[in-house]
Amino acid sequence: MKQLVCNEPGQFEMKQVSQPERKEGNALLKIKRIGICGTDLHAFEGTQPFFSYPRVLGHELSGEIVELDSAEGNFKVGEQVTFIPYYPCKECIACRNGKPNCCTNIQGAGVHIDGGMVDYLNVPQYALIHGQGMSYDELAMVEPMAIGAHAVRITEVKKDEFVLVTGAGPIGLGVMAFAKIAGAKVIAMDVQDNRLEFAKEQFGVDYVVNALNNPIETIKEITGGEMVTAIIDATGNKRAIEASLDYLAHGGRITMVGLQLEPFSFAHPEFHKRETTLRSSRNATRDDFDHVVDCMKSGKVNVNSLISHRAKFENMIEDFKTWLDPKTGVVKAIVSIND
Ligand SMILES: [Zn+2]
Ligand SMILES: [Zn+2]
Known part of the structure; x- marks a missing residue:
């Protein structure tokens, strides 16, 4: 079978390797779709923290079950599935406290261990997600959407509150979609008008704000001077993160989904006087995956509009390089x- 290895930053190699045997406790999947995400692009560029090479990338995956271990979970050979691509140890303090998404020994497919840029992949059967009635495209989008759903869930977004989502990339758009589903009045912020337009047209956000154009005044106007009660940051940009307190109402909360490498700071009195709640949001749990699947099946969220580029696995090496250029x-x- 084919296996695409990222040998070192900037270098992919398509290898011919033997098809893996199914391992105990695993299902063997024939991979059908691989979604490309910022993690893959950064890993290829060599800017992803805690990353080692060589590595097979790919964690936004869908496929067909070729072989199963047991009857656990009612899966069937031939069924289309996706899976939760971060495998927890099930023993550490986070796992014991019901937070496998931030397990101390987490093994992320395509990050810590080899991922899905292959024809066939072993996947722990407990990680599988049913996909009947869904397309392989949609199933490959469940994971990135679950990241947004998780951030919205742990932020405890309420009906009719103002939620500011900064960053209108794929993760931010997912956050916006699930904040809308939770009933919030969603304000999208970005520095690119075309991304804001897209958020409005395809994801029905209520307001858009360009961060380069008087954002504080605009948010004041939108919220009747009260500012927003929740901010979910999907920029992973230090300046955007540090500016967020300016938009936050007293008693408000900030959740950071995006990740960047630098220390960041807030003016302590500004942080204090709001009694600000600050937290990060990492990965997602089965509850979030199930919620995303339900919302996709019922048509509450349509992910197909997010797919802007397509490639065949055989030609991916060339196409991948063009995706690094924001101009595309x-x-x-x-x-x-396998399609
Ligand atoms: Zn991803
Ligand atoms: Zn653990």
Whole structure:
């Protein structure tokens, strides 16, 4: 079978390797779609923290079950599935406290261990997610959408409150979609008007604000002077993160989904006087995956509009390099394999 290895930053190699045998406790999947995400692009560029090479990338995946271990979970050979691609140890303090998404020994497919840029992949059966009635495209989008759903859930977004979502990339758009589903009045912020327009047209956000154009005044106007009660940051940008307190109401909360490498700071009196709640949001749990699947099936969220670029696995090496260039306008690139 084919296996695409990132040998070192900037270098992919398509290898011929033997098809893996199914391992105990695993299902063997024939991979059908690979979604390309910022993690993959950063890993290729060599800017992803805690990353080692060589590595097979790919964690936004869908496929067909070829072989199963047991009857656990009612899965069937031939069924289309996706899976939760971060495998917890089930023993550490986070796992014991019901937070496998931030397990101390987490093994992320395509990050800590080899991922899905292959024809066939072993996946722990407990990680599988049913996908009947869904397309392989949609199933490959469940994971990135679950990241947004998780952030919205742990932020405890309420009906009719103002939620500011900063960053209108694929993760931010997912956050916006699930904040809308939770009933919030969603304000999208970005520095690119075309991304804001897209958020309005395809994801029905209520307001858009360009961060380069008097954002504090605009948010004051939108919220009747009270500012927003929740901010979910999907920029992973230090300046955007540090500016967020300016938009936050007293008693408000900030959740950071995006990740960047630098220390950041807030003016302590500004942080204090609001009794600000600050937290990060990492990965997602089965509850979030199930919620995303339900919302996709019932048509509450339509992910197909996010797919801006497509490639075949055989040609992916060339196409991948073009996706690194922001000028190509990539929202989500999807790679087809075994199709
Ligand atoms: Zn991803
Ligand atoms: Zn653990």
